[in-house]
Amino acid sequence: MDIKLQKVTKIFQAKDKSETVAVNALDVVIPSGKLIGLLGPSGCGKSTTLYMIAGLLEPNEGRIFFGDEDVTDLPPEERGIGLVFQNYALYPHMTVRQNIMFPLENIKVPKQEALSRAQEMADLVGIGELMDRKPKQLSGGQQQRVAIARALVKQPRVLLLDEPLSNLDARLRLQTREEIKRIQRETGITTVFVTHDQEEAMSISDQIVLMDFGVKQQVGEPQFVYDKPINLFVAKFLGTPPINLFAGEIVKNKLLLADGKKYRTETQAPEHQEDLTEDAIRAMTHEVKVPICNVEIMDKKAPDGDVVIGIRPEGFVVDEKGPLELEIFMVETIGRDTSLVVKDPFDDNKSYRIIIDSSYRVKAGDKVKFSFKPDKMFVFDKTSGDVL
Numbered sequence: 001m002d003i004k005l006q007k008v009t010k011i012f013q014a015k016d017k018s019e020t021v022a023v024n025a026l027d028v029v030i031p032s033g034k035l036i037g038l039l040g041p042s043g044c045g046k047s048t049t050l051y052m053i054a055g056l057l058e059p060n061e062g063r064i065f066f067g068d069e070d071v072t073d074l075p076p077e078e079r080g081i082g083l084v085f086q087n088y089a090l091y092p093h094m095t096v097r098q099n100i101m102f103p104l105e106n107i108k109v110p111k112q113e114a115l116s117r118a119q120e121m122a123d124l125v126g127i128g129e130l131m132d133r134k135p136k137q138l139s140g141g142q143q144q145r146v147a148i149a150r151a152l153v154k155q156p157r158v159l160l161l162d163e164p165l166s167n168l169d170a171r172l173r174l175q176t177r178e179e180i181k182r183i184q185r186e187t188g189i190t191t192v193f194v195t196h197d198q199e200e201a202m203s204i205s206d207q208i209v210l211m212d213f214g215v216k217q218q219v220g221e222p223q224f225v226y227d228k229p230i231n232l233f234v235a236k237f238l239g240t241p242p243i244n245l246f247a248g249e250i251v252k253n254k255l256l257l258a259d260g261k262k263y264r265t266e267t268q269a270p271e272h273q274e275d276l277t278e279d280a281i282r283a284m285t286h287e288v289k290v291p292i293c294n295v296e297i298m299d300k301k302a303p304d305g306d307v308v309i310g311i312r313p314e315g316f317v318v319d320e321k322g323p324l325e326l327e328i329f330m331v332e333t334i335g336r337d338t339s340l341v342v343k344d345p346f347d348d349n350k351s352y353r354i355i356i357d358s359s360y361r362v363k364a365g366d367k368v369k370f371s372f373k374p375d376k377m378f379v380f381d382k383t384s385g386d387v388l
């Protein structure tokens with residue numbers, strides 16, 4: 001069953017009547033049986049969106065559909081959802097078994113059936129052996145699995161996870177996220193997974209929905225969104241190390257790497273002055289603005305103006321004929337790749353990260369010329385941030 005959000009808006013009003021638009025006219029279709037990563041920086045409206053799908057919050061505007069059914073006015077308990085939060089929220093005085101069975105007792109499932117369903121879910125999430133323990137006798141990852149088993153035991157139509165891994169340490173996070181992916185695949189349940197961690201979302205999602213300030217930025221398969229970001233926000237948000245950004249300029253369909261707004265004014269006098277009178281020389285002498293340190297990168301059909309050039313760390317190619325020379329500041333070789341830190345050509349306080357094949361021998365202090373892989377390089381309008 002798919003989930004459709006149609007122009008869903010949530011506005012919170014504070015006591016002083018000031019308003020926060022937490023979610024702004026959000027249109028999303030979450031395809032049936034898929035795991036969707038709802039991703040974005042803190043405060044962008046991820047949890048609010050999830051709670052509206054759950055029915056814990058009511059949208060100010062818009063409709064929410066589960067399949068063809070409009071659930072906008074349906075209370076949470078009638079929606080058929082399983083919810084898992086960041087803090088596992090298990091009942092501490094109950095055993096694992098009792099925790100998992102709890103939702104079934106509420107809906108009066110016969111004891112024997114409840115026991116067998118709880119065991120089945122516990123086995124599914126890999127804690128079948130721990131049924132008699134109390135939550136405090138479990139690791140964080142195990143507790144979170146109990147929470148997932150408890151969310152699944154009612155056989156919900158939708159599984160909603162709000163930062164389920166953020167209380168776990170790095171190793172457990174990795175392990176548990178793979179578990180979640182496996183459980184989701186095995187059950188085929190439509191799942192929304194909220195996180196602010198781009199790597200986490202990229203690694204387990206069939207699709208990601210990237211939000212900023214309550215507004216949907218881009219939706220698609222993780223690799224597609226990484227490869228074809230529609231704006232600067234998306235390009236910056238995805239990727240480790242992050243994309244390198246340079247100030248640039250489009251002049252007559254050429255893309256220049258330029259130092260933003262800094263121009264040098266040059267006086268240009270006519271050539272062959274010997275044939276001219278002093279007045280003529282004065283009349284023909286004029287000032288021209290020359291961008292400081294501009295480097296022609298490539299042809300780019302776009303209107304003249306300031307741009308931001310984004311180049312992924314893996315988008316640089318060591319190339320004697322390359323347009324940009326950069327000084328290497330630091331070199332780290334990790335297996336197949338060499339990671340370089342280079343200085344900004346215009347600003348010593350700024351640096352960039354480049355990843356090249358480790359077969360290139362470079363060392364700190366070298367000046368190396370680079371060209372760029374066209375599919376790893378993006379040009380954004382400086383004002384709107386839209387990709388050009």
Ligand SMILES: Nc1ncnc2c1ncn2[C@@H]1O[C@H](COP(=O)(O)OP(=O)(O)OP(=O)(O)O)[C@@H](O)[C@H]1O
Pocket residue numbers: 012013014020021022040041042043044045046047048049196
């Ligand atoms: N009950 C509330 N009352 C007022 N404002 C709220 C309320 N809940 C959330 N907000 C505001 O709405 C915006 C979105 O909040 P939300 O919790 O959805 O963000 P989030 O993307 O889940 O962030 P995080 O990654 O930090 O969990 C924020 O600006 C937040 O301050």
Ligand SMILES: [Mg+2]
Pocket residue numbers: 046047048
């Ligand atoms: Mg949140």
